[in-house]
Amino acid sequence: MSRITALTAIEILDSRGRPTVKAYCSLDSGITAEAAVPSGASTGTAEALELRDGDPKRYHGLGCRKAVENVKTTIHAALAGRDFANQRQLDTALLQLDGTPNKAKLGANAILAVSLAFARAQAAEAGLPLYRHFAAMSETTPRLPMPTINLFSGGKHAGGQVAIQDVLVVPVAARTMDEAMNMTYNVYLAAAKLTGEKYGTRPLKADEGGLAPPFPNVETMLGDAVEAIGRAGYRAGSEVALAVDVASTHFYAGEQYHLDGQVLSSEVMVARLMSWIERYPIISVEDGLAEDDWAGWQAFYQAAHGKVMVLGDDLLCTNPARIERAQSLKAADSLLLKVNQIGTLTEALLSYQTARSADWRVVVSARSGETEDSWLADLVTGWGGDYIKVGSIMQSERLAKYNRLLEIEARDGIRMGA
Ligand code: PGA
Ligand code: ZN
Numbered sequence: 001m002s003r004i005t006a007l008t009a010i011e012i013l014d015s016r017g018r019p020t021v022k023a024y025c026s027l028d029s030g031i032t033a034e035a036a037v038p039s040g041a042s043t044g045t046a047e048a049l050e051l052r053d054g055d056p057k058r059y060h061g062l063g064c065r066k067a068v069e070n071v072k073t074t075i076h077a078a079l080a081g082r083d084f085a086n087q088r089q090l091d092t093a094l095l096q097l098d099g100t101p102n103k104a105k106l107g108a109n110a111i112l113a114v115s116l117a118f119a120r121a122q123a124a125e126a127g128l129p130l131y132r133h134f135a136a137m138s139e140t141t142p143r144l145p146m147p148t149i150n151l152f153s154g155g156k157h158a159g160g161q162v163a164i165q166d167v168l169v170v171p172v173a174a175r176t177m178d179e180a181m182n183m184t185y186n187v188y189l190a191a192a193k194l195t196g197e198k199y200g201t202r203p204l205k206a207d208e209g210g211l212a213p214p215f216p217n218v219e220t221m222l223g224d225a226v227e228a229i230g231r232a233g234y235r236a237g238s239e240v241a242l243a244v245d246v247a248s249t250h251f252y253a254g255e256q257y258h259l260d261g262q263v264l265s266s267e268v269m270v271a272r273l274m275s276w277i278e279r280y281p282i283i284s285v286e287d288g289l290a291e292d293d294w295a296g297w298q299a300f301y302q303a304a305h306g307k308v309m310v311l312g313d314d315l316l317c318t319n320p321a322r323i324e325r326a327q328s329l330k331a332a333d334s335l336l337l338k339v340n341q342i343g344t345l346t347e348a349l350l351s352y353q354t355a356r357s358a359d360w361r362v363v364v365s366a367r368s369g370e371t372e373d374s375w376l377a378d379l380v381t382g383w384g385g386d387y388i389k390v391g392s393i394m395q396s397e398r399l400a401k402y403n404r405l406l407e408i409e410a411r412d413g414i415r416m417g418a
Contacts (some may be wrong), residue, residue: 002122003028007114009071011064014039014369015397016207022371023071023113025121033124035116035375037109038104038342038367041207042156042165042247044291044314046322048343048344049316051107062132067110068123072277074106075114080228087137090118091346108343114261115344116375130375131408138349140222144177144416145388146170147241147283148363149184149228151191151228152221155211155247157368163259166208168389170283173239176416177409181402183232184393187240198224207368209392217260222280237281244276245389249314252290265298272351283364284309284387286336291315295330299399309334311376318342320354327358334361337385341375352383363387377404381414 006026014020022036039050050069053063078097084090094114098106123133135142148168155165171188174180191211192203199213206212215221222242229236236242248257248269257264264272266289273288285304289296291314301310313336316322326332334356340350355362364380366389377400380388389406391398408414 001085002080002118002125003078003083004118006080007117008073009068009113010229011068011176012036012371014371015395016041016369018369019059019070019111020369020371021064021067021107021113021352022373023110023117025114025117027121027125030183031121031124033117035118035120036371036373037113037115037116038371039109039340039369040338040367041316041369042248042250044317044341046317046319047341048103048108050109050340051104051387064107064109067107070106070110071114072162077325082381084118085248086117087115087122088346089240091180091344094344103343108340112340112343119345120375129408129412130378131382131414132214135384137345138352138383140384142381142414143384144409145364145385146172146174146416147177147180147184147402147405148387148389150208150210150321150392151188152215153206153208153212153368154215154221154336155369156250156311157208158206158212159418161184161212162221163251164221164244165250166210168243168245169229170241170243170387171239171285172241173234174248174416176291177405180416181393183234183240185242186232187234188393190232190348191225194224194228194231201411205394208289211393214215218276219279222282226280241281243284243286243309246273246288246413247312247314248287249290249303252293255293257290266293267299270296270300270303273300277304277308282308284311286311286363287313287315289315294329294331296366297326300328301330305330305333311336311363313338313365316351318333318348318351320347320350321417323351323354327354327360331357332360334363336363336389338365338367339379340367349383352385361386363389365389366391366401372397372400374400374404377401378407381405381408
């Protein structure tokens, strides 16, 4: 039983310089723990609501003072002085207090910050590293994920030079996190050199630290990634594979896909995705189709299931009901889990377990607007997620997570894989 004595919050800035929420949870044992929440740019329409002030005089309307006030007043007043046996009880109280289907009253940013700060406070009270507390919550054995790491970016995270959002490297031959990071570093350096030679550009970086030269089309972007893997001395496919986040919701309009100067029907888009899978060593395709093109997703699943992960981000929004729908329609076979898409740890765990119940793979993901908080590394390790997707290795808000994984490996001996 943990009795909350105080909940408070402040506004801090994320990696794009935009406000976000950091909450503090104090327990009567004397422990105070904190947690900061991230924010997306390539957001799905079914995501929980991130409460923004809308005051054009502060941060172009993006201020989070209302969310901060909600923690300090409404949430503090309702929860301080109460005992909570576990995360579920705390999150249920938060959901009841909000009372809306998408957390519009208090804000998912306020609610999740409190949910996470409470988890950290409970872990500290139990004397456990955060990942062990998460493992106890989900009744799983901790393990380190395989990282999927941004190499090239386009779409909403870059200048839109190429429509698709990310080409990621997956160091599949790595047996340790240490090895995975070293392999990725080698590929990243080779890619920076290659794109400098080919496009004459300095290594400009997108929101998540991926390189963003002016690729003429997606095929060149994928081909350059394969070439960089080779130049770094690895076999493309068996040692370092690729994953793509197509993020196609963001170039879908009028039921057509606007890609590389062409306008594609859903059917042709599926054929295009399949041609990339045939030509390049891709193991995962995220958001290959738009979030409301369910028929397109079903067609892609029929063609690609068993060859690559058919991974849903905007489609699923870490929402158990949408995951169940995708399972019954055979529209996807893997979940991209972003905790702030749903807004409490308990609901995110339910999404995780719903995915697992159908033998889905789970990729635990950061957001493009991140903070230096590293709770995501503990969460993926504790819950035993298959992959983590955090961005490149060149920015500290990303490295906070990678470095935490390295720490869990080096100090606690937790291993990758099964
Ligand atoms: P977001 O993008 O955090 O900007 O929504 C990440 C993704 O699409 O996976
Ligand atoms: Zn995505």
